[in-house]
Amino acid sequence: MLTDAVTTLSGVGEKRAEGLAELGITTIYDLLYYFPFRYDDLKVKAIDEIADQEKVTLKGVVVAAPIVTRFGPRKTRLNVKIQIEHTVVLVTFFNQPWLQDKFEMGDEAAVYGKWDALRHTLTGMKVLATQNSEHPSFTGIYPVNKHVRQSWLVELVKQAYDRDGQNLPEMIPDDIRAKYKLLPEQAIVAGMHFPQTPEQASAARRSAVFREFFLFQLQLQALRQQTDATSNGLMIPYDNQALKALIATLPFELTRAQKKVVNEICADMKAPTHMNRLLQGDVGSGKTIVAAIVMYAAVTARYQAALMVPTEVLAEQHYAKLTALFQGFPVNIALLTGSTSTKDRRSILTGLESGEIDFIIGTHALIQKAVNYHSLGLVVIDEQHRFGVNQRKILQEKGLKPDLLSMTATPIPRTLAITAYGEMDVSIIDELPAGRQPITTTWIRKNQFRQALDTIKTQLGLGGQAFAITPLIAESEKVDLQNAEQLFADLQGELGPQVSVALLHGQMKAEEKDTIMRAFSDGEIQVLVSTTVVEVGVDVPNATVMLIMDADRFGLAQLHQLRGRVGRGHQAAYCILVADPKNEQGVERMTIMTETNDGFVLAEKDLELRGSGEIFGDRQSGLPSFKLGDPVGDFNSLAVAQQVASQIFAQDPTLAQPEHKMIQRYLNSIRQKNGSLD
Ligand code: ADP
Ligand code: MG
Numbered sequence: 099m100l101t102d103a104v105t106t107l108s109g110v111g112e113k114r115a116e117g118l119a120e121l122g123i124t125t126i127y128d129l130l131y132y133f134p135f136r137y138d139d140l141k142v143k144a145i146d147e148i149a150d151q152e153k154v155t156l157k158g159v160v161v162a163a164p165i166v167t168r169f170g171p172r173k174t175r176l177n178v179k180i181q182i183e184h185t186v187v188l189v190t191f192f193n194q195p196w197l198q199d200k201f202e203m204g205d206e207a208a209v210y211g212k213w214d215a216l217r218h219t220l221t222g223m224k225v226l227a228t229q230n231s232e233h234p235s236f237t238g239i240y241p242v243n244k245h246v247r248q249s250w251l252v253e254l255v256k257q258a259y260d261r262d263g264q265n266l267p268e269m270i271p272d273d274i275r276a277k278y279k280l281l282p283e284q285a286i287v288a289g290m291h292f293p294q295t296p297e298q299a300s301a302a303r304r305s306a307v308f309r310e311f312f313l314f315q316l317q318l319q320a321l322r323q324q325t326d327a328t329s330n331g332l333m334i335p336y337d338n339q340a341l342k343a344l345i346a347t348l349p350f351e352l353t354r355a356q357k358k359v360v361n362e363i364c365a366d367m368k369a370p371t372h373m374n375r376l377l378q379g380d381v382g383s384g385k386t387i388v389a390a391i392v393m394y395a396a397v398t399a400r401y402q403a404a405l406m407v408p409t410e411v412l413a414e415q416h417y418a419k420l421t422a423l424f425q426g427f428p429v430n431i432a433l434l435t436g437s438t439s440t441k442d443r444r445s446i447l448t449g450l451e452s453g454e455i456d457f458i459i460g461t462h463a464l465i466q467k468a469v470n471y472h473s474l475g476l477v478v479i480d481e482q483h484r485f486g487v488n489q490r491k492i493l494q495e496k497g498l499k500p501d502l503l504s505m506t507a508t509p510i511p512r513t514l515a516i517t518a519y520g521e522m523d524v525s526i527i528d529e530l531p532a533g534r535q536p537i538t539t540t541w542i543r544k545n546q547f548r549q550a551l552d553t554i555k556t557q558l559g560l561g562g563q564a565f566a567i568t569p570l571i572a573e574s575e576k577v578d579l580q581n582a583e584q585l586f587a588d589l590q591g592e593l594g595p596q597v598s599v600a601l602l603h604g605q606m607k608a609e610e611k612d613t614i615m616r617a618f619s620d621g622e623i624q625v626l627v628s629t630t631v632v633e634v635g636v637d638v639p640n641a642t643v644m645l646i647m648d649a650d651r652f653g654l655a656q657l658h659q660l661r662g663r664v665g666r667g668h669q670a671a672y673c674i675l676v677a678d679p680k681n682e683q684g685v686e687r688m689t690i691m692t693e694t695n696d697g698f699v700l701a702e703k704d705l706e707l708r709g710s711g712e713i714f715g716d717r718q719s720g721l722p723s724f725k726l727g728d729p730v731g732d733f734n735s736l737a738v739a740q741q742v743a744s745q746i747f748a749q750d751p752t753l754a755q756p757e758h759k760m761i762q763r764y765l766n767s768i769r770q771k772n773g774s775l776d
Pocket of ligand 2: 385386480
């Protein structure tokens with residue numbers, strides 16, 4: 099039976115069972131779905147067809163007895179000569195002296211290794227079956243450990259397959275399998291373990307990857323169903339005419355993408371389910387206005403709406419903008435941050451509790467203990483990645499179940515958004531408002547700094563403003579401050595007394611920062627030197643230069659965010675990266691920045707350059723890792739799996755239909771294993 103322990107197979111003693119358990123294999127089922135992570139193509143090639151450093155199999159006759167030489171402690175070299183056609187090839191194995199016994203003069207031998215085309219030698223990696231090579235030419239390579247060897251594992255899989263391979267339950271419903279041309283389970287297992295050709299292996303992999311994503315998505319859907327059921331979400335019957343009236347007052351036409359996401363969000367709010375939606379849009383794509391519209395929707399249904407942002411500067415900027423926007427509309431807006439005076443704070447808290455305030459903007463102060471709401475219907479979290487903690491949980495602990503909209507400009511590829519935030523719905527604003535000036539990005543070395551100065555001077559001459567950013571790099575804040583101060587002094591010296599340069603850094607008091615930020619925003623300050631505090635959200639349309647020092651110290655996502663601070667007005671804008679990267683990766687990052695302005699392209703590249711873990715920081719642990727599938731490379735498969743899994747739950751929420759019985763059993767078994775799904 100599939101549920102039998104691996105110890106029921108012959109040859110599995112205690113040690114090996116332990117070794118298998120370490121690999122996560124305890125049952126026959128586990129073993130059959132323990133797949134190779136890659137394949138070696140051991141095809142025999144003619145010598146003149148082999149490329150240098152290629153891994154190949156050579157087959158020939160042993161023409162000189164193997165010799166083992168020792169050099170250094172525990173280091174050995176085994177040399178053996180094999181004649182292939184008319185060429186004699188020297189094959190060397192390092193540190194595997196026991197292979198000596200495998201070679202007999204005059205015998206035929208097949209060896210696998212790395213070819214050196216110049217010397218006509220092979221660095222041996224393994225000896226395949228000697229004599230009439232019964233070894234398959236195309237073999238899977240498994241992750242193994244010291245108790246479990248490759249060749250033994252392959253034998254064991256064969257044994258299990260012969261015994262129980264016919265009894266594998268079909269997890270993917272027949273109609274879906276037919277529609278997407280997926281293999282049945284037995285063919286997946288056979289094709290993954292025992293493919294004869296690379297084509298067979300990749301066909302099996304295609305189905306196996308889908309299967310993996312599908313099972314994962316089923317778990318997410320089940321989890322989501324659980325939360326939906328327990329969270330009896332709000333129904334927000336907003337006033338569509340009122341929304342239209344608001345939109346009509348805007349000085350611009352909403353983009354197609356903005357309209358699309360407003361509709362998606364409004365539909366969610368109207369539905370009785372609990373909204374938990376992620377809104378992604380590149381910097382400058384116009385997320386704020388979308389937030390304002392949907393918050394107004396909540397207000398028209400007599401609910402309160404809260405907009406939570408990561409910094410006070412940003413909260414104030416949003417407050418100013420939204421107050422202007424809602425001029426003439428029946429909306430009572432308030433601002434609550436850490437630096438709101440005690441008196442104001444008290445009256446705001448009262449207003450929130452009585453329901454007199456409809457619309458509150460602020461930092462995380464908004465969800466602190468003392469804050470009570472009359473009828474909180476919608477919470478919008480701007481730049482959600484900036485908040486470390488789980489907002490939803492905090493809100494729930496306060497007994498609140500508002501609809502939630504999280505906004506982010508960190509362009510997570512949709513693929514990863516689905517996997518990492520699988521419990522959320524995702525809306526994407528995938529176009530920028532028309533008429534945006536392109537941002538020209540250049541990368542210069544430190545010794546070319548003069549070029550940066552020239553650009554800044556020209557732009558200031560045209561009436562523009564400039565950001566100059568230094569990174570937080572040093573261990574101590576003091577050193578970072580020194581770097582910023584140095585740049586500040588340099589720029590002041592170079593640009594002369596008629597140009598007003600200011601310094602903004604993280605250690606300043608909130609009021610000081612605000613004063614400077616406001617002066618910059620009003621055009622009183624022309625050049626703002628800053629540590630990365632301006633990174634998020636701030637809107638200064640007149641700024642046309644973004645100078646970034648030591649740019650290689652920043653991640654691509656962060657550089658892109660910073661760059662997004664300029665190019666928001668009608669003038670052409672410039673981003674200048676100053677960096678002497680220390681490695682190839684740094685060079686690549688600088689180069690790609692100059693090549694594209696597309697945040698999603700950068701995000702994909704970022705992922706490629708540093709692996710998926712880092713993008714999420716704290717979320718790392720929450721990010722599922724797949725055994726076979728690659729969420730980026732196998733994007734389509736993941737997207738289809740999500741779609742299919744959610745359709746199944748939509749059609750058959752209790753999984754009662756016969757074709758979903760296996761799925762139900764699978765989810766139950768997982769629930770049992772984990773205690774519960776969450
Ligand atoms: P982000 O998505 O980065 O938060 P913002 O919401 O700050 O972007 O919008 C950037 C700028 O674009 C703002 O000045 C905003 O008024 C403007 N904007 C937003 N939507 C449009 C549009 N449809 N057409 C023209 N300008 C727009
Ligand atoms: Mg924004």
